[in-house]
Amino acid sequence: GEAVISSIPKDKSLKVWDIKTGQTLASFEQNESPSVHTNSFFINSTNPSAVFLSAQPPRKSLYIWSTAAPRPTYKYSTTETTTAIAVSNSNLFFVTGSISGQVYIHHFSTGRLLTFFQAHFRSVTCICFSPDDAFLYTGSSDSLIHQFSLSALLLHTGSSAITSPKPLHTFSLHTLEITNLFVCPSTPQSFLLVSTSRDSTIKIHASYPSPVLLLSTLLPSPCSALHYSNETFILYLGTVSGQVLQMPFVSDKNFAFSTFGEPLKSEITGIYASSDNCDVAISSGNDIVIRDEFGRVKKLMKGAGVVRGGVKQWRLAGNELSGGILTSGLVKTVAEGFNSLKEASEEIGMVQWTEEEGGRIQGKRKRKWREEEESRDDEPVEEVKPQKKKRVVKKKEEQKEKTKQQESKNEQQITTENDMEEDKIEQQTTTQQKDKKEEKNKKDKKDKK
Numbered sequence: 420g421e422a423v424i425s426s427i428p429k430d431k432s433l434k435v436w437d438i439k440t441g442q443t444l445a446s447f448e449q450n451e452s453p454s455v456h457t458n459s460f461f462i463n464s465t466n467p468s469a470v471f472l473s474a475q476p477p478r479k480s481l482y483i484w485s486t487a488a489p490r491p492t493y494k495y496s497t498t499e500t501t502t503a504i505a506v507s508n509s510n511l512f513f514v515t516g517s518i519s520g521q522v523y524i525h526h527f528s529t530g531r532l533l534t535f536f537q538a539h540f541r542s543v544t545c546i547c548f549s550p551d552d553a554f555l556y557t558g559s560s561d562s563l564i565h566q567f568s569l570s571a572l573l574l575h576t577g578s579s580a581i582t583s584p585k586p587l588h589t590f591s592l593h594t595l596e597i598t599n600l601f602v603c604p605s606t607p608q609s610f611l612l613v614s615t616s617r618d619s620t621i622k623i624h625a626s627y628p629s630p631v632l633l634l635s636t637l638l639p640s641p642c643s644a645l646h647y648s649n650e651t652f653i654l655y656l657g658t659v660s661g662q663v664l665q666m667p668f669v670s671d672k673n674f675a676f677s678t679f680g681e682p683l684k685s686e687i688t689g690i691y692a693s694s695d696n697c698d699v700a701i702s703s704g705n706d707i708v709i710r711d712e713f714g715r716v717k718k719l720m721k722g723a724g725v726v727r728g729g730v731k732q733w734r735l736a737g738n739e740l741s742g743g744i745l746t747s748g749l750v751k752t753v754a755e756g757f758n759s760l761k762e763a764s765e766e767i768g769m770v771q772w773t774e775e776e777g778g779r780i781q782g783k784r785k786r787k788w789r790e791e792e793e794s795r796d797d798e799p800v801e802e803v804k805p806q807k808k809k810r811v812v813k814k815k816e817e818q819k820e821k822t823k824q825q826e827s828k829n830e831q832q833i834t835t836e837n838d839m840e841e842d843k844i845e846q847q848t849t850t851q852q853k854d855k856k857e858e859k860n861k862k863d864k865k866d867k868k
Contacts, residue, residue, distance in 0.1 A: 422733035423691050423700050424462055424471070425707065426450055427724035433471065433484070434724060435733060438693050438700060438709070441720060444733055447484050449491055451475045461504045461513070462728040472513065474501035481515070503557075505546035512569075514555065516543025522557060524572060534572060536581035538565055545600040549627070550610055554587070558597030564590035564614055566626065588630050594618045599645040601654075602626065603668065611668075613654065615642035621656070623674060634674045638664070644702075644726075648692040651712075655679065655699060657687025663701060663714070680714030689726030702726040 423438050433447040452460060452473045461472040470492075471484040477500050482491040503516035506527060515523045520539035525532055539559035547556050548569075555567045565586040575581045593616035601613040605625065611633070612626040619641045623634040644657035647668075656664040656676075661683040666676050683703035691700045697712035707723040710716055 421693055421695050421729065421731050423707075423729045424727050425689070425702065425724035426452060426460070426727055427722070428705070429722070433727075436723070437733075438691075438698055438729065439696065441709075441718060445486065446489060447471070448489050449482065451478065460727045461506050462730060472504055472506070474504060474515070476500050476502055476518075503543045503546045505548060507548045507552045507569075508550060509552050511552070514546050516546050516557060516559075518542040520559060520561075522546070522555075533576045534581055536572070536575075536584045538567075538584075539563065544597050547600045547602050549602050550604045554627070556600055556602065556612065558600045558614065560596040562591070562593045562595055562597065562616065562618075564593070564597060564600065564612075566590070566630075590614065590622075590624065590630065592622055592632070592635065593620060598642055601645055601647055603647055603649075613645070613647075615645060615656070617641045636674075636676070644687045644690045646690040646692055648694070648697075650694040651692065651697060653692070655690045655692060657690050657701065659686045661685055661687060661703060663687060663690070665714075678714070680710050680716065683708065689728075691726050691729040693729070694731055700726050700729070 421438050422435050422444055425434050425436070426432070427434060431449060431451050433450045434443055435445040435447075436443045450473060452475050460474070473482050473484075474480070475482060479497050479500050481495055481497060481501055483493040484490075485492045497515075497517075499521070500518040501515045502518050504513065506513040510527055512533070513525050513527045515525070516538070517523070520537055520541055520543060521535055522538040522543060523532060523535040538557045539561050541560035543557055543559050545556075545558035548554070549556070552569060555569050555572065556564060557567070558564045566588040567584065567586055572581065572584060575584075590612070593614065595617035597614060597616050599613075599615040602610055603613070604610045609625055609627050612624045612630075613621065614624075615621045615638075619638050621634070621636055621638055621642060622632065625631040625633055638656070638658060639662055640658040640660035642656050643659050646655045647653070648655070652668045654666045654668060656666070658664070663679040663683070664676050665679040666674055668674075679699070683701070685704040687701060687703055689700075689702040693699070698717065699710045699712075701708045701710065702723070702725045705722055705724055707720040707726060708716055709718040709720070
């Protein structure tokens with residue numbers, strides 16, 4: 420059934436639960452991504468039994484989970500903090516943005532780094548693709564939104580960065596940091612670009628074939644969460660002040676906002692709208708409220724975490740992955756891809772890899788190691804033990820020798836100190852005798868006179 424994924428900062432976990440019943444379906448560990456970085460988490464909703472992809476800001480790490488294991492299947496370190504993640508609609512590429520403004524394009528099924536470039540001069544906050552994957556959009560703390568041709572960027576694949584790629588268009592109407600980006604189809608020939616900013620504005624552009632501003636309006640407070648329902652064609656907005664707004668996409672010329680239920684007490688941190696019964700999951704702080712299509716509260720889940728997204732059909736296929744482009748060969752395929760990325764990226768100094776791998780990969784390596792150990796008949800275990808004993812004996816002898824040297828050194832020091840003390844006493848005695856003798860001589864002379 421349809422499920423919602425939420426992150427719980429308190430116990431650093433991910434929870435998957437049924438949006439109708441609230442029942443927990445699965446739990447995943449070691450997610451340390453803070454709730455404020457809503458754009459640094461990705462759920463493969465088209466293939467729910469495949470992967471979750473999450474950055475761990477401010478740490479320089481990227482984690483990948485599969486439904487086959489509760490712990491991350493892969494953990495690897497990057498040279499800088501990842502602040503935004505997006506995966507293409509075709510599942511061919513995933514793109515990450517960094518705190519320095521760099522953008523990295525990877526091949527999704529193999530993990531190979533294809534290219535990277537400097538997109539902004541401040542941190543990248545949002546990344547999204549056009550519905551046909553022809554264009555890549557990046558938003559930043561510098562208040563700018565760039566539109567790039569994906570095919571033009573991929574012409575420069577290799578181990579070198581693209582030098583100053585020129586955007587097809589730059590949207591510069593916002594005045595503060597971009598908080599959300601979303602692209603949805605409008606007609607078969609065009610699509611809409613929705614952007615929000617910390618300046619409390621929302622802007623909607625007809626992005627293709629030529630950028631045209633359709634809407635620019637001021638919200639009650641900055642938008643902190645955004646979700647678009649492909650079934651109901653409604654855009655949901657959550658604000659910093661706790662208000663939830665909805666806007667039906669009826670036409671390109673008619674955009675009208677309305678409140679969606681009563682305001683919540685704290686900042687809206689995540690929104691997900693169900694496609695089955697039109698229920699909407701809204702997280703405020705670490706609590707989640709389930710509302711019906713009219714904004715009425717159906718359920719309150721305290722401590723349920725921060726809504727990160729959802730999947731239409733959640734399923735587990737034993738220990739194997741099924742469906743989509745990531746099949747049961749995911750672990751092998753991705754491992755080979757990440758190994759190739761490791762070699763390419765280490766050559767250019769872009770990624771510092773760790774050897775932390777979990778789940779099935781580690782288990783296979785352990786079994787292989789045991790089989791190799793059992794097959795060694797020419798090196799029995801009994802021959803190894805004396806070597807260990809010899810090492811222990813040698814260490815003990817070295818320790819004894821060091822102890823003896825230290826004792827000898829201490830004895831020499833004590834002897835030297837004693838000799839110096841005796842010399843001092845002898846010198847004092849000699850001085851006293853001289854003084855007495857002089858006094859006696861003086862007295863004798865005086866008596867003679």
